[in-house]
Amino acid sequence: MPQQRPETATGIHGWGVYIPRFRIKMEDIAREWGWSDSQWKALAMIEKAIAGPDEDSTTMGLEAAANAMKRAGVDPGDVGAVFFGTESKPYAVKPSATIIAEALGVTPVTMASDLEFACRAASEGLRASLGLVASGMVKYAIIIGSDTAQANPGDVLEFTASSGAAAYVVGPSPGSAAVFEGSYSYVTDTPDFWRREGTPYPRHGEGFTGEPAYFAHIIGAARGLMNTLGLKPSDFKYAVFHQPNGRFPLKVGEMLGFKPEQLKAGIVTPLIGNTYNASALIGLARILDNAAPGDRILVAPFGSGAGSDAYSIIVTDAVEEKRNKAPKVDELVSKKIMINYSTYAKFRHMIRVVRE
Amino acid sequence: MAYITGVSMVNVDRHYDKGVKRLAAEASSKALEDAEPDTLDYIIVSSSFTYASDVQLDIASYIASYTGFRGVRALAVESGEASGLAAVSVAKSLIDSGLASRVLVVGVDKLSEWPTWKVYGHFSKFYDVEGEGMYSIGMGGIAGILMRLYMETFKVDRLTLAYWPALMHSNAKLNPYAMLRFAITPEKVLEAPPVADPITLLDSFPLGDGAAALVIEGSGRGNVLAELVAVESATGYPSIALPEDPLRFESLERAYQRLTQRADIKEVDVIELHDSFTIMGILELESLRLAERGKAAEAVSRGYFSLGGEGPVVNPSGGLKARGHPIGATGVYQVVEVALQLGGEFPGLKVPDSRHGLAVSVNGSGSSAYIAYLRSVG
Amino acid sequence: MAGFSAPAVWRGRTHRYRLVAGKCTSCGKLHYPPSYSCPYCGSRSMVEAELPRVGRLMSYSVVYSVPFDSKSRAPVILGLVDLGVARVISEITDASPEDVSVGMQVEAVFRRIAEDGGTGLIVYGIKFRPVKGA
Incomplete structure (x- = not known):
């Protein structure tokens, strides 16, 4: 009998999302910076979500985690790890994970830390958590991906860089809404996107973020996982990838051999933008909001720098009773307040204000 | 027995050329004109913003020496917006106890020293900073x-509700110490920019500097302006979120009840009360049972509290609304104004033949309340 | 409000983050923020209790005269929220003045409630927003 993979001992007990209510239309950004409409249409974008002036990755992360805990229904005292993945930390030094852990009532006997790997930090937190849970070191772990993504005004990145958060409570597979079947990581040193210490906006390699970075790493992770598990694209009901725009996840899915109907359920970026650490995880949440027991899902977040993790998940019966315990992605996407460019610029601290 | 024998006020204004000590010294020295400084037992200083804005500690001692009273006993009293009347109550206690026979109370604060956005931040400290004050x-x-x-x-x-500020501005026109000496119509109040909607700029006290002083003595020899019969106070809920009925100031109701137990108040001719905002004046009138609940604004609008109306004359000085509200000084202004009315010497709108007067102070939304009862001696 | 101490921010974290009220073991009433004694009966026997997160807006003010650090969200809507077992004063967020009315349902959200300039601490805590999104 082959040895069981450790991931199979783990599962998703709760998933939760937070999307801020403010939205800006692509037309407004294009008009402000002299882009032609073809620019954002090529990215398959419509609107992006903007955190309000009193929101940041910590506040959004807490809201998502609280939603995940509602679905998980676990005692906060049984949570042994809180991992917060972001590239938009409110404090350069001082963890957000502790603030969230405190607000959830998880403190003090817990691991808690902020992770950084561009858009993939939360995913690495997830994979590490599977190990912690499978080994029995912790009973439950909360993994949060949250970003108020920054983009230099006028940079093409501004069409997509948005705000949002997703969180997962993972624990032992019994009772979970979806069990893990396997996981696989694929990481190289690829400088496709970076932000230097003390600078407000990232730089990126435009096309270089594509083939050698996004596509190479997601394909590396997804193929590696499928080979390891002996699965092929047709074995999955859904596949969801990091989605820096509306186009890339469709393309990478196609390159891997998935069909559009397997991909569409997990693509939310056209309506809310790229939420960075939450991007693929919000897509997965939307799938869990609608999936049926027995559905197999491939999830592959990606982070510049670069790396990707691929997970295979099988939905259980418990998904049905959990999904109505917190707001669904579509509800969060539909609650919106449209704002103009100047309000967006003010909310995201793009107007230089001198303070004491 | 406690008598008010000397009073003085600095006009409320933006006194950019004078600091806290200078304003206090001017008010103090004028109030003491007739009294021998050597026989002064205590100076009680009332100041709130000097602490809130980190200007000066031990302010009472520095005011004393600056004014020329080095050697006198001095202490400062801070009770937020109610500091002035709190200082008067401490002074009266010293007189009543026999520990002092002549006490100078001086209230002083400056709001024009900082940009308004900073002053707004200081105002939040009138409220519980562990609760709503953090917002x-x-x-x-x-x-x-x-x-x-x-x-x-x-x-x-x-x-x-706009008849209140209109009345205050009308009253203040004759008061040489008032900051805003111009008439406004109720309609104008509604047209003014919002400050904290539904409150407009014309419902709100102006940001001015001021100092007022008074001398309290245990025996009524010489120039007695009025008798300070009693001062009472009470603490109240620390937040309007706590009482079942947020539109009642329990602290003021209790302070007034205590005052009536201490002194037999048969009638009231004149009141100076704490109308930092229109609604504060209205709610205080109702807490004092001078109007039925929900009816004070209507009573104001038909002239009930105006000179010649059926009720006591309220804020002939123009009140906090138009005279001004230099925080720690305000309560001292109020007692000075009531004493001048009772002595027939108020230089602004006079309330003829007034014999009984009240001064009322409240901090924030009623965390504390003070009330003083003065009587004419003639 | 600018310039608050790290210990003060730290001490208030539980009641601010989780909407934890004081509950009197003598009269059973709740009050927020938790006090050393019951504001209703004076008992000093207190336990903590989390407040409901959905309530009704009893009254509000639209504050234009705000300190500089609040300017990016001016006018600030300050509300008196009735949570049934207790009331709280809080900010109403994600809303313009025209979205707000007395009696409307509001729900708790976790937000930045104050920050100490550009280099000091961020104070997190509960605000409320309309339950009905736009």
Whole structure:
């Protein structure tokens, strides 16, 4: 009998999302910076979500985690790890994970830390958590991906860089809404996107973020996982990838051999933008909001720098009773307040204000 | 027995050329003109913003020496917006106890020293900083909540409430110490920029500097302006979120009840009360039972509290609204004004033949309340 | 409000983050923020209790005269929220003045409630927003 993979001992007990209510239309950004409409249409974008002036990755992360805990229904005292993945930390030094852990009532006997790997930090937190849970070191772990993504005004990145958060409570597979079947990581040193210490906006390699970075790493992770598990694209009901725009996840899915109907359920970026650490995880949440027991899902977040993790998940019966315990992605996407460019610029601290 | 034998006020204004000590010294020296400084037992200083804005500690001692009273006993009293009357109550206690026979009370504060956005931040400290004070209360946020609640609860429209500031401005026209000496119509109040909607700029006290002083003596020889019969106070709920009925100032009700137990108050001719915002004046009138609940604004609008009206004359000085509200000094102004009315010497709108007067101070939304009863001696 | 101490921010974290009220074991009433004694009966026998997160807006003020650090969200809507078992003063967020009315349902959200300039601490805590999104 082959040895069981450790991931199979783990599962998703709760998933939760937070999307801020403010939205800006692509037309407004294009008009402000002299882009032609073809620019954002090529990215398959419509609107992006903007955190309000009193929101940041910590506040959004807490809201998502609280939603995940509602679905998980676990005692906060049984949570042994809180991992917060972001590239938009409110404090350069001082963890957000502790603030969230405190607000959830998880403190003090817990691991808690902020992770950084561009858009993939939360995913690495997830994979590490599977190990912690499978080994029995912790009973439950909360993994949060949250970003108020920054983009230099006028940079093409501004069409997509948005705000949002997703969180997962993972624990032992019994009772979970979806069990893990396997996981696989694929990481190289690829400088496709970076932000230097003390600078407000990232730089990126435009096309270089594509083939050698996004596509190479997601394909590396997804193929590696499928080979390891002996699965092929047709074995999955859904596949969801990091989605820096509306186009890339469709393309990478196609390159891997998935069909559009397997991909569409997990693509939310056209309506809310790229939420960075939450991007693929919000897509997965939307799938869990609608999936049926027995559905197999491939999830592959990606982070510049670069790396990707691929997970295979099988939905259980418990998904049905959990999904109505917190707001669904579509509800969060539909609650919106449209704002103009100047309000967006003010909310995201793009107007230089001198303070004491 | 405690008598007010000397009074003085500096006109409320933006005194950019004078610091806290200078304003206090001017008021103190004038109040003491007739009294021998050597026989002064105590100086009680009332100041709130000097602490809130980190200007000076041990302010009472520095005012004493600066004014020329080095050697006198001095202490400062801080009770937020109610500091002035708190200082008067301490002074009266010293007189009543026999520990002192002549006490100078001087209230002083300056609001023009800093940009308004900073002053707004200091105002939040009138409220519980572990509770609502952590939020962006600004100028009038809590009073704005009370005003809307009042309008909704008692079905009072905004225009009816605008008669209060109109009356205050009308009263202040003759007061040489008032900061805003111009008339306004109720309609104008509604047109003014919002400060903490439904509160507009013309519902709100102006940001000015001021100092006022008075001398309290145990025996009524010489120039007695009025008798300070009693001062009472009470603490109240630390937040309007706590009482079942946020539109009642329990602290003021209790302070008034205590005052009436201490002194037999048969009638009141003149009141100076704490109308930092229109709604505060209205709610205080109702807490003092001078108007039925929900009816004070209407009573104001038909002239009940105006000179010649049926009720006591309220804020002939123009009140905090038009005279001004230099925080720690305000209560001292009020007692000085009531004493001058009772002595027939108020230089502004006079309330003829007034014999009984009240001064009322409240901090924030009623965390504390003070009330003083003065009587004429003639 | 600018310039608060790290210990003060730290001490208030539980009641601010989780909307934890004081509950009197003598009269059973709740009050927020938790006090050393019951504001209703004076008892000093207190336990903590989390407040409901959905309530009704009893009254509000639209504050234009705000300190500079609040300017990016001016006018600030300050509300008196009735949570049934207790009331709280809080900010109403994600809303313009025209979205707000007395009696409307509001729900708790976790937000930045104050910050100490550009280099000091961020104070997190509960605000409320309309339950009905736009």
